[in-house]
Amino acid sequence: NAGVTQTPKFRILKIGQSMTLQCTQDMNHNYMYWYRQDPGMGLRLIHYSVGEGTTAKGEVPDGYNVSRLKKQNFLLGLESAAPSQTSVYFCASSRGTGPSREQYFGPGTRLTVT
């Protein structure tokens, strides 16, 4: 199993450009998440999805949009990149919710906005 895959692995954007980060999971998980990881701040939830066609805002949603048209895919869009969005982005998925639900993470996308 590939688990959770993300593309691209690295990307450099100029201020104001847009891009889409792609995430695919092959575990038939219902729940998918997008996090950003910044030094000294752990992982912060951007958006999440509890199933195909549904999305919701997390802790830091501003400047990002998401779509979940197919169960296995969760896309994260940056409409107009800003330097504050320089970060490492992780996609994760889980079978369900509840206190014991393990989240499986992708390898991350390192984004630099200059």
Place this chain on the structure above:
Amino acid sequence: TQLLEQSPQFLSIQEGENLTVYCNSSSVFSSLQWYRQEPGEGPVLLVTVVTGGEVKKLKRLTFQFGDARKDSSLHITAAQPGDTGLYLCAGTAPDSWGKLQFGAGTQVVVTP
């Protein structure tokens, strides 16, 4: 948002030494998870603790959930270079649907 504070932020030890990482909050969590993250990769789950006072052992790693479910610790016995990584704790709040709140992490470096 319920905050999770991890200490220390950085820990450098020699192979064979023991270490303890702490994860503290003023809030109660339904469960606490510990993840390890290596450079260039995503976090990988080590353990989930659910019951107050629970102790779980995973080979040389011992995890404890506080009685009040507000804190947790990770103890590594006889650390090895392969234990090097960023250790993250993550909690699930009782009133959330299962979203995880992550601590900032503890970077552990074990040198031969």
